[in-house]
Amino acid sequence: MAVGPDISDLHFADAPDVDQVPGPNSKRLLETQRQRESNAVAYPKNIPVAFKEGKGATIRDVDGNTFLDFFAGIGVLNVGHSNPYVLEAAQEQLGTLAHTVDFPTEVRMNLIEKLNEIAPGSLPDNNRVIFGGPTGSDAIEGTIKLAKYNTGGTGLIAFRGSYHGGTAGALSLTAGKKYKADYTPLLSNVHFAKYPYPHLQGKSGAEAVDEALAEVRSILNDPFSGVTNPAGIWVEPIQGEGGVITPPEGFLPGLSEIADNHDIPLIVDEIQAGLGRTGQWFGSDWYDVTPSVMPMAKALGGIGLPLSATMYHEDLDTWEAGGHAGTYRGFLPAMRAGTRAIEYIQSHDLLTHARDVGEYMRSRLREGTENNSRIGEIRGKGLFIGVEFVDADGTPDSDVVSDIQQYCYEHGVLVWKAGRYGQVLRLLPPLVVTQGQAETGIEIILDAIDELPPQSA
Ligand SMILES: Cc1ncc(COP(=O)(O)O)c(C=O)c1O
Incomplete structure (x- = not known):
């Protein structure tokens, strides 16, 4: 039932x-x-x-x-405002135990288990999950730290048209000048490649993909590209703020291959596209790609409760206790709501x-x-x-x-x-x-x- x-x-x-x-x-x-x-x-x-x-x-x-x-809190309310199945659990949790930093609770482990169940590609049973602060931007900050820590690199590769958030690191990866022009300098060593946008570029899908991938290869291979010590590639599976730019087949798999060849993580930002928005659990599912690192937020808290999480391949779990922290990394009503929201999506x-x-x-x-x-x-x-x-x-x-x-x-x-x-x-x-x-x-x-x-x- x-x-x-x-x-x-x-x-x-x-x-x-x-x-x-x-x-x-x-x-x-x-x-x-x-x-x-x-x-x-x-x-x-x-x-x-x-x-x-x-x-x-x-x-x-x-x-x-x-x-x-038809904008649902900008992609937050995937199961609708005040969905009763989700609300009931969140209210009950609020009256029982709300905040636990990162001590284990059944509620926390249940959400991690649920995320493992719906994870894309080969991530199920090969992943770790980290909670930090409750916003998408905070999750992105965590991914920058994770990528730098694992590779020892500092070079960040992102895409034109991207939006990854409003805090300093996330803003560095964000392409829109209007968001960042008054706040420079941000992180250095950030490089923006073309995202395939066939309509605006007046190209076929295949041409736009080839051009975008060639640019990423060139950023990584050209000894005079200006990039030193790459740490990772950050990409939205569909660019949201950029204009719902939906890349043709081949782009994400190509990018994944490039990242593998260079031994750097592919960070697929599922903050807007994830958790059912695209009719798959994750945007990556459409393209058969396994992200190395996958930040999530927005719809994760079920009915608009603030919560972010990042799933990453277990091989990247090298950092020490406190590697990424944040007081609000244990908001149980949101975790309970997140689990219930996934159950509701599955059940219906x-x-x-x-x-x-x-x-x-x-x-x-x-x-x-x-x-x-x-x-x-x-x-x-x-x-x-x-x-x-x-x-x-x-x-x-x-x-x-x-x-x-x-x-x-x-x-x-x-x-x-x-x-x-x-x-x-x-x-x-x-x-x-x-x-x-x-x-x-x-x-x-x-x-x-x-x-x-x-x-x-
Ligand atoms: C793809 C993507 N990444 C990151 C963010 C930042 O999330 P937040 O606004 O919760 O910090 C957003 C917000 O719109 C987003 O769409």
Whole structure:
């Protein structure tokens, strides 16, 4: 028997149901936030709303407007807001024992066991897991230390278009200048290769892969490439912030082979792509690749409880006690929630569901925009979906995604942006989104695209 409620019972039944946005209560809270909180607050500048409660793939604001949530806390709420099967265990754990640094508990060992069960490639039974601080960035910091410690190297290889986080090491591996320009110098000896992006590069998939791999080989082999002592290669299996850039077949396996040949770890960042988002447990599964090191966060805490973890091949487990630390490496309610979230996904076969609904969403988007010259590409895997917009001359269109986001907000669907130029509509609905909700949401998105002003040259 399946655990917890059926996915059709998880949501506010009336979503989408929007009167006027932002409503008076949202406006009041937004104004208080504007006066009291840091100017660094970012999300409400795109969607001016204050939320009150969430259920499944739906969320309600403080004025009673109810939305389909197609960004799910940016890929966090894979089993939906407040999933009762997960919530029950997290609440119970909160009342029993919440924090244990890294002393062993059944709860901790159960999550490690569950992660071992779903690990990609040949990692099952050949891995170790480390918990550090609760954010993805912290997990990335740990991977940098692990790679340096094991190789004795300092050279870090990453990719253009990447996002790996906001702390100093993770920011060093992040390609976007807007995130880091004011904070240099960061780590030195970081090198960015091209990520295969056939659409933007005007190349076939195979050409883009060959070019990207040739560049990585050259960084490692060319005695005048400027790289000294490589420590590892960091890659997202699908670039999220970069624009849901979905590499063609051959890229990750090629990269894995290069890393093996140079005896350096391949660190596959599954923070956004992992834990079912793509319709496989991990992005690496799509490409039949075994990461040497695999940081996870976001959906790991089940219902938005902060938790990160990094799994790595046991041969890399060379460091001493305290090799990577952090006070909050033992938050048991999040660990309990993580185990339950994996159980819920397994029990409701949500990987298949994510593949089916994601494929439906992509094909309906393609069909509904068939002759629309604004659409550059519709891509992604499972419920990790990107729609790239272009100008009349085929170059990235930076303006329209904000208009689409606003229209969707006013009509009850929350969507997000991505891409180097903000030209990609990014959809990350919870894996529990129903077929009916997907159909409703996509029609609203298609209406938003139809409502756009004439295309600029
Ligand atoms: C691929 C990837 N890596 C790392 C991070 C950083 O995670 P966090 O924001 O939890 O620090 C993110 C966040 O969006 C991400 O998408």
